[in-house]
Amino acid sequence: MTNSIEVKDLTLNFGAVSVLKNMNLNVAEGEFVVLLGPSGCGKSTLLNCLAGLLEITDGQIFIKGKNVTWAEPSARGIGMVFQSYALYPQMTVRGNLSFGLKNARVPRDQIEAKVARAAEILQIGPLLHRKPAALSGGQRQRVAIGRALVRDVDVFLFDEPLSNLDAKLRSELRVEIKRLHAKLGNTMVYVTHDQIEALTLADRIAVMRGGIIQQLAAPQEIYNRPANLFVAGFIGSPS
Ligand code: ADP
Numbered sequence: 001m002t003n004s005i006e007v008k009d010l011t012l013n014f015g016a017v018s019v020l021k022n023m024n025l026n027v028a029e030g031e032f033v034v035l036l037g038p039s040g041c042g043k044s045t046l047l048n049c050l051a052g053l054l055e056i057t058d059g060q061i062f063i064k065g066k067n068v069t070w071a072e073p074s075a076r077g078i079g080m081v082f083q084s085y086a087l088y089p090q091m092t093v094r095g096n097l098s099f100g101l102k103n104a105r106v107p108r109d110q111i112e113a114k115v116a117r118a119a120e121i122l123q124i125g126p127l128l129h130r131k132p133a134a135l136s137g138g139q140r141q142r143v144a145i146g147r148a149l150v151r152d153v154d155v156f157l158f159d160e161p162l163s164n165l166d167a168k169l170r171s172e173l174r175v176e177i178k179r180l181h182a183k184l185g186n187t188m189v190y191v192t193h194d195q196i197e198a199l200t201l202a203d204r205i206a207v208m209r210g211g212i213i214q215q216l217a218a219p220q221e222i223y224n225r226p227a228n229l230f231v232a233g234f235i236g237s238p239s
Protein backbone atom coordinates (compact mmCIF):
# COMPACT_ATOMS: atom_id res chain seq x y z
CA MET A 1 0.00 0.00 0.00
CA THR A 2 1.21 3.53 -0.75
CA ASN A 3 2.04 5.75 2.15
CA SER A 4 0.01 8.89 2.38
CA ILE A 5 2.32 10.44 4.96
CA GLU A 6 5.95 9.66 5.66
CA VAL A 7 7.80 11.34 8.46
CA LYS A 8 11.53 10.65 8.42
CA ASP A 9 13.83 11.43 11.35
CA LEU A 10 11.82 14.49 12.26
CA THR A 11 13.27 16.67 14.99
CA LEU A 12 11.66 19.88 16.20
CA ASN A 13 13.39 22.10 18.73
CA PHE A 14 11.95 25.15 20.39
CA GLY A 15 15.17 26.96 21.28
CA ALA A 16 17.19 24.51 23.35
CA VAL A 17 14.19 22.29 24.04
CA SER A 18 13.71 19.26 21.84
CA VAL A 19 9.96 18.71 21.49
CA LEU A 20 9.97 16.01 18.77
CA LYS A 21 12.91 13.67 18.82
CA ASN A 22 14.04 11.95 15.65
CA MET A 23 10.54 10.77 14.90
CA ASN A 24 9.54 8.30 12.19
CA LEU A 25 5.95 7.69 11.19
CA ASN A 26 4.24 6.21 8.13
CA VAL A 27 0.53 6.54 7.55
CA ALA A 28 -1.01 4.42 4.79
CA GLU A 29 -3.46 5.88 2.29
CA GLY A 30 -6.94 5.89 3.81
CA GLU A 31 -5.66 5.00 7.25
CA PHE A 32 -7.00 6.54 10.47
CA VAL A 33 -4.08 7.11 12.82
CA VAL A 34 -4.63 8.57 16.27
CA LEU A 35 -1.82 10.36 18.10
CA LEU A 36 -2.51 9.68 21.76
CA GLY A 37 -0.58 11.00 24.72
CA PRO A 38 -0.66 13.27 27.75
CA SER A 39 -0.74 17.04 27.49
CA GLY A 40 2.61 18.49 26.42
CA CYS A 41 3.96 15.33 24.73
CA GLY A 42 4.16 17.04 21.31
CA LYS A 43 0.97 15.94 19.54
CA SER A 44 -0.06 19.41 18.32
CA THR A 45 3.51 20.21 17.41
CA LEU A 46 3.66 17.13 15.18
CA LEU A 47 0.38 18.05 13.45
CA ASN A 48 1.59 21.60 12.93
CA CYS A 49 4.77 20.27 11.34
CA LEU A 50 2.72 18.07 8.99
CA ALA A 51 0.49 21.01 8.10
CA GLY A 52 3.49 23.26 7.46
CA LEU A 53 2.61 25.69 10.23
CA LEU A 54 5.94 25.06 11.95
CA GLU A 55 9.39 24.89 10.40
CA ILE A 56 11.06 21.65 11.39
CA THR A 57 14.60 21.54 12.74
CA ASP A 58 15.66 18.36 10.98
CA GLY A 59 14.24 15.50 8.95
CA GLN A 60 11.80 15.20 6.07
CA ILE A 61 8.07 15.01 5.49
CA PHE A 62 6.52 13.34 2.45
CA ILE A 63 2.86 13.51 1.49
CA LYS A 64 1.72 11.14 -1.25
CA GLY A 65 5.35 10.53 -2.07
CA LYS A 66 6.17 14.20 -2.56
CA ASN A 67 8.73 15.88 -0.36
CA VAL A 68 6.80 18.73 1.27
CA THR A 69 9.32 19.51 4.00
CA TRP A 70 9.59 23.10 2.78
CA ALA A 71 6.23 23.41 1.02
CA GLU A 72 3.67 26.06 1.93
CA PRO A 73 0.70 24.83 4.01
CA SER A 74 -1.68 25.39 1.08
CA ALA A 75 0.45 23.25 -1.22
CA ARG A 76 0.35 20.13 0.96
CA GLY A 77 -3.12 18.78 0.18
CA ILE A 78 -4.00 18.88 3.86
CA GLY A 79 -7.03 20.14 5.78
CA MET A 80 -6.70 20.88 9.47
CA VAL A 81 -9.46 21.03 12.09
CA PHE A 82 -8.59 22.65 15.40
CA GLN A 83 -10.01 22.29 18.88
CA SER A 84 -11.06 25.92 18.94
CA TYR A 85 -13.09 25.83 15.68
CA ALA A 86 -11.32 28.95 14.34
CA LEU A 87 -14.42 30.10 12.45
CA TYR A 88 -14.75 33.67 11.18
CA PRO A 89 -17.33 35.18 13.56
CA GLN A 90 -18.53 37.89 11.17
CA MET A 91 -19.28 35.45 8.35
CA THR A 92 -22.20 33.08 7.96
CA VAL A 93 -21.64 29.33 7.82
CA ARG A 94 -21.81 29.56 4.03
CA GLY A 95 -19.22 32.33 4.11
CA ASN A 96 -16.96 30.27 6.36
CA LEU A 97 -17.22 27.26 4.07
CA SER A 98 -16.59 29.17 0.85
CA PHE A 99 -13.95 31.65 2.04
CA GLY A 100 -10.89 29.50 1.27
CA LEU A 101 -12.30 28.49 -2.11
CA LYS A 102 -12.97 32.11 -3.10
CA ASN A 103 -9.39 32.97 -2.18
CA ALA A 104 -8.19 30.10 -4.33
CA ARG A 105 -10.32 31.53 -7.19
CA VAL A 106 -12.47 28.45 -7.54
CA PRO A 107 -15.38 29.27 -9.92
CA ARG A 108 -18.61 30.21 -8.18
CA ASP A 109 -20.71 27.27 -9.40
CA GLN A 110 -18.05 24.85 -8.18
CA ILE A 111 -17.97 26.59 -4.79
CA GLU A 112 -21.72 26.23 -4.52
CA ALA A 113 -21.58 22.53 -5.39
CA LYS A 114 -18.78 21.84 -2.90
CA VAL A 115 -20.53 23.75 -0.11
CA ALA A 116 -23.80 21.92 -0.82
CA ARG A 117 -22.07 18.56 -0.72
CA ALA A 118 -20.26 19.31 2.56
CA ALA A 119 -23.46 20.65 4.10
CA GLU A 120 -25.27 17.48 3.14
CA ILE A 121 -22.59 15.13 4.43
CA LEU A 122 -22.35 17.02 7.73
CA GLN A 123 -26.07 17.75 7.98
CA ILE A 124 -25.63 21.50 8.36
CA GLY A 125 -27.72 22.59 5.37
CA PRO A 126 -30.30 24.44 7.50
CA LEU A 127 -27.51 26.39 9.24
CA LEU A 128 -25.84 27.90 6.17
CA HIS A 129 -27.27 31.39 6.74
CA ARG A 130 -26.36 31.52 10.44
CA LYS A 131 -23.32 33.07 12.06
CA PRO A 132 -21.07 31.03 14.35
CA ALA A 133 -22.38 32.77 17.49
CA ALA A 134 -25.83 31.30 16.77
CA LEU A 135 -24.51 27.71 16.60
CA SER A 136 -24.00 25.10 19.29
CA GLY A 137 -20.52 23.73 19.98
CA GLY A 138 -21.24 20.57 18.03
CA GLN A 139 -22.59 22.55 15.08
CA ARG A 140 -19.51 24.80 15.06
CA GLN A 141 -17.27 21.78 15.00
CA ARG A 142 -19.24 20.38 12.05
CA VAL A 143 -18.66 23.65 10.18
CA ALA A 144 -14.96 23.48 11.02
CA ILE A 145 -14.85 19.96 9.55
CA GLY A 146 -16.83 21.23 6.55
CA ARG A 147 -14.18 23.83 5.86
CA ALA A 148 -11.62 21.07 5.41
CA LEU A 149 -14.11 18.97 3.46
CA VAL A 150 -14.85 21.55 0.74
CA ARG A 151 -11.19 21.66 -0.19
CA ASP A 152 -11.13 18.02 -1.38
CA VAL A 153 -7.95 17.36 0.55
CA ASP A 154 -6.40 13.90 0.72
CA VAL A 155 -5.34 14.22 4.33
CA PHE A 156 -7.32 15.47 7.31
CA LEU A 157 -5.53 16.53 10.47
CA PHE A 158 -7.67 16.85 13.59
CA ASP A 159 -6.31 18.45 16.75
CA GLU A 160 -8.53 17.45 19.69
CA PRO A 161 -11.66 18.49 17.78
CA LEU A 162 -14.06 17.22 20.43
CA SER A 163 -12.39 18.25 23.65
CA ASN A 164 -14.52 21.38 24.12
CA LEU A 165 -17.77 19.40 23.88
CA ASP A 166 -19.78 17.57 26.52
CA ALA A 167 -19.64 13.78 26.82
CA LYS A 168 -22.86 13.09 24.92
CA LEU A 169 -21.94 15.29 21.96
CA ARG A 170 -18.43 13.87 21.97
CA SER A 171 -19.68 10.35 21.51
CA GLU A 172 -22.17 11.47 18.83
CA LEU A 173 -19.50 13.29 16.84
CA ARG A 174 -17.13 10.37 17.26
CA VAL A 175 -19.62 8.22 15.40
CA GLU A 176 -19.98 10.92 12.78
CA ILE A 177 -16.26 11.27 12.23
CA LYS A 178 -16.01 7.51 11.86
CA ARG A 179 -18.83 7.60 9.28
CA LEU A 180 -17.21 10.49 7.46
CA HIS A 181 -13.97 8.55 7.22
CA ALA A 182 -15.76 5.44 5.94
CA LYS A 183 -17.54 7.55 3.34
CA LEU A 184 -14.59 9.62 2.11
CA GLY A 185 -11.84 7.05 2.57
CA ASN A 186 -9.25 9.76 3.11
CA THR A 187 -6.24 9.68 5.40
CA MET A 188 -6.81 10.92 8.94
CA VAL A 189 -4.34 11.89 11.63
CA TYR A 190 -6.28 12.61 14.76
CA VAL A 191 -4.86 13.98 18.01
CA THR A 192 -6.42 13.27 21.37
CA HIS A 193 -5.50 12.68 25.00
CA ASP A 194 -8.70 10.63 25.41
CA GLN A 195 -8.07 6.88 25.48
CA ILE A 196 -11.67 5.94 24.61
CA GLU A 197 -11.62 8.24 21.58
CA ALA A 198 -8.39 6.65 20.39
CA LEU A 199 -9.57 3.09 20.92
CA THR A 200 -12.87 3.65 19.10
CA LEU A 201 -11.59 5.70 16.14
CA ALA A 202 -8.15 4.43 15.22
CA ASP A 203 -6.92 1.89 12.72
CA ARG A 204 -3.61 2.38 14.52
CA ILE A 205 -2.70 4.39 17.60
CA ALA A 206 0.63 6.12 18.09
CA VAL A 207 1.15 6.47 21.82
CA MET A 208 3.42 9.43 22.49
CA ARG A 209 5.40 10.60 25.46
CA GLY A 210 8.02 13.34 25.61
CA GLY A 211 8.22 13.78 21.84
CA ILE A 212 8.80 10.09 21.18
CA ILE A 213 6.37 7.50 19.80
CA GLN A 214 6.33 4.75 22.40
CA GLN A 215 4.23 2.31 20.40
CA LEU A 216 2.43 2.37 17.07
CA ALA A 217 -0.05 -0.45 16.60
CA ALA A 218 -3.70 -1.40 16.26
CA PRO A 219 -5.86 -0.55 19.30
CA GLN A 220 -6.28 -4.20 20.32
CA GLU A 221 -2.59 -4.86 20.04
CA ILE A 222 -1.78 -1.85 22.22
CA TYR A 223 -4.44 -2.78 24.72
CA ASN A 224 -3.41 -6.42 24.93
CA ARG A 225 0.34 -6.06 24.46
CA PRO A 226 1.52 -2.63 25.60
CA ALA A 227 5.17 -2.07 24.68
CA ASN A 228 6.15 -0.68 28.06
CA LEU A 229 4.88 0.40 31.45
CA PHE A 230 4.03 3.90 30.29
CA VAL A 231 1.77 2.62 27.50
CA ALA A 232 0.18 0.08 29.82
CA GLY A 233 -0.54 2.74 32.44
CA PHE A 234 -1.76 5.32 29.95
CA ILE A 235 -4.14 3.06 28.04
CA GLY A 236 -5.24 1.31 31.19
CA SER A 237 -6.20 4.42 33.12
CA PRO A 238 -9.63 5.96 32.51
CA SER A 239 -9.60 9.46 31.02
P1 ADP B 1 0.37 18.46 23.14
O1 ADP B 1 -0.37 18.91 21.95
O2 ADP B 1 0.73 17.02 23.14
O3 ADP B 1 -0.33 18.84 24.42
P2 ADP B 1 2.32 20.42 22.29
O4 ADP B 1 2.76 19.92 20.97
O5 ADP B 1 1.37 21.55 22.30
O6 ADP B 1 1.78 19.22 23.19
O7 ADP B 1 3.59 20.90 23.11
C1 ADP B 1 4.73 20.06 23.27
C2 ADP B 1 5.79 20.80 24.07
O8 ADP B 1 6.28 21.89 23.33
C3 ADP B 1 5.26 21.38 25.38
O9 ADP B 1 6.25 21.21 26.37
C4 ADP B 1 5.06 22.84 25.07
O10 ADP B 1 5.24 23.60 26.22
C5 ADP B 1 6.15 23.09 24.04
N1 ADP B 1 5.78 24.15 23.10
C6 ADP B 1 4.71 24.13 22.27
N2 ADP B 1 4.68 25.23 21.48
C7 ADP B 1 5.78 25.95 21.81
C8 ADP B 1 6.35 27.19 21.34
N3 ADP B 1 5.76 27.90 20.36
N4 ADP B 1 7.49 27.62 21.94
C9 ADP B 1 8.10 26.90 22.89
N5 ADP B 1 7.63 25.73 23.36
C10 ADP B 1 6.50 25.26 22.85
Ligand code: MG
Binds near residue numbers: 043044045
Ligand atom coordinates in the same frame (compact mmCIF):
# COMPACT_ATOMS: atom_id res chain seq x y z
MG1 MG C 1 -2.19 19.89 21.81
